[in-house]
Amino acid sequence: MATPLAEKIKSLISANGPISITDYFALCLADPEHGYYRTRHPFGRAGDFVTAPEISQLFGEMLGIFMVNTWQRHGEPRDVRLVEIGPGRGTMMADMLRVISRTAPELYETATVHLVETSALLKLTQMETLSSHGDKVSWHESFDGVPEGFTLLAANELFDAIPIRQFVKTAEGFRERMVGIDDGDELCFTLGVATLDPSMLPQGADAAADGEIFEVAPARQSVMLTICERLKNSHGTALIIDYGHMVTNFGDTLQAVRAHEYDPPLAHPGLADLTSHVDFENLARTALAAGVHLNGCMHQGDFLVGLGIEQRAASLGRDKDEKMQAEIVEAVHRLAGAGNGYMGELFKVMAVSMPVVHLLPFKSKH
Numbered sequence: 001m002a003t004p005l006a007e008k009i010k011s012l013i014s015a016n017g018p019i020s021i022t023d024y025f026a027l028c029l030a031d032p033e034h035g036y037y038r039t040r041h042p043f044g045r046a047g048d049f050v051t052a053p054e055i056s057q058l059f060g061e062m063l064g065i066f067m068v069n070t071w072q073r074h075g076e077p078r079d080v081r082l083v084e085i086g087p088g089r090g091t092m093m094a095d096m097l098r099v100i101s102r103t104a105p106e107l108y109e110t111a112t113v114h115l116v117e118t119s120a121l122l123k124l125t126q127m128e129t130l131s132s133h134g135d136k137v138s139w140h141e142s143f144d145g146v147p148e149g150f151t152l153l154a155a156n157e158l159f160d161a162i163p164i165r166q167f168v169k170t171a172e173g174f175r176e177r178m179v180g181i182d183d184g185d186e187l188c189f190t191l192g193v194a195t196l197d198p199s200m201l202p203q204g205a206d207a208a209a210d211g212e213i214f215e216v217a218p219a220r221q222s223v224m225l226t227i228c229e230r231l232k233n234s235h236g237t238a239l240i241i242d243y244g245h246m247v248t249n250f251g252d253t254l255q256a257v258r259a260h261e262y263d264p265p266l267a268h269p270g271l272a273d274l275t276s277h278v279d280f281e282n283l284a285r286t287a288l289a290a291g292v293h294l295n296g297c298m299h300q301g302d303f304l305v306g307l308g309i310e311q312r313a314a315s316l317g318r319d320k321d322e323k324m325q326a327e328i329v330e331a332v333h334r335l336a337g338a339g340n341g342y343m344g345e346l347f348k349v350m351a352v353s354m355p356v357v358h359l360l361p362f363k364s365k366h
Helices: 004-016 021-030 057-073 091-103 105-110 120-129 131-136 218-234 280-290 300-307 309-317 322-336
Strands: 081-085 112-116 137-140 151-156 165-170 173-181 187-195 213-216 236-245 255-258 261-263 273-275 293-299 347-354
Touching: 004 021, 004 173, 004 187, 021 165, 021 173, 021 273, 057 091, 057 105, 057 151, 057 236, 057 300, 057 309, 057 322, 081 091, 091 105, 091 112, 091 120, 091 151, 112 131, 120 131, 120 137, 131 137, 151 218, 165 187, 218 236, 218 280, 218 347, 236 280, 280 293, 280 347, 293 300, 300 309, 300 322, 300 347, 309 322
Parallel strands: 081 112, 081 151, 112 137, 151 236
Antiparallel strands: 165 173, 165 213, 173 187, 236 347, 255 261, 255 273, 293 347
């Protein structure tokens, strides 16, 4: 049974020919009428996926500790802009603010909180989650709306939802992968005429077999550049957390998730969340080319352990019953553990700063 958005996409293709993966991705998530983020609450048990802050308060608390340490390394500036792009339900920011207010009252008192959110549904939930912080919190449709000033920024699972382009190796080089319509009037993958500039390919591209896929993400680079420009102009640090790879490589990472299960990407447009893995090497290169300091990139598990998640879990579990203690241990394992179903290795954490500061738990390069 085709979804209403599938019908809309088919009529677009019938009128104008196949559409790029970028356009398909953007329509699935942001179509004003049927787009996934426009029509539903994607988070939590009833939604389609669970993000790290929804697993345990420990995640946001560790990020709060990171932000306090970072603020101190920057010389404790006043009037900080604490920014989150794509804040979900506001859970992570609430957990961060609880730690900041307790451990760095001066930062909490003088900072303003800025949430960049395009979904009216999610904004209402965030307002409820963060109501205790009063008019300290404001909302913006885009990052441009955040006032100038020293910035501490967090983006958790933002970049995976920004559309990509895909190119397929053929005998004539890499050609763009598109979405068309097959003989049975179903959406299908096909090839377009656009080719990829060979300079964008990683080393060893000549050896790639026909059919291999290479993903590029100009829209992600653009967001990264915007963040870097802000840090150059106003100073501060940005922390980026997402699932992805540290080395640019070949592979099809386009995926849809529906009701906590993987779904074929073309099966239910508008009803499934569409994402792809983030190429952290490319984001790092983009940041360095923009002239900001790259603190480093590491596994989420190492990052959280380095900030003291195990010690914090132990103190949270003290005086709790066995069931609660077991839940806390399991939460730490899901956030920081390695292997299938755990986030510790799949998710990466990258920080960029201006001016140069050495931030824990990243290793400083001498």
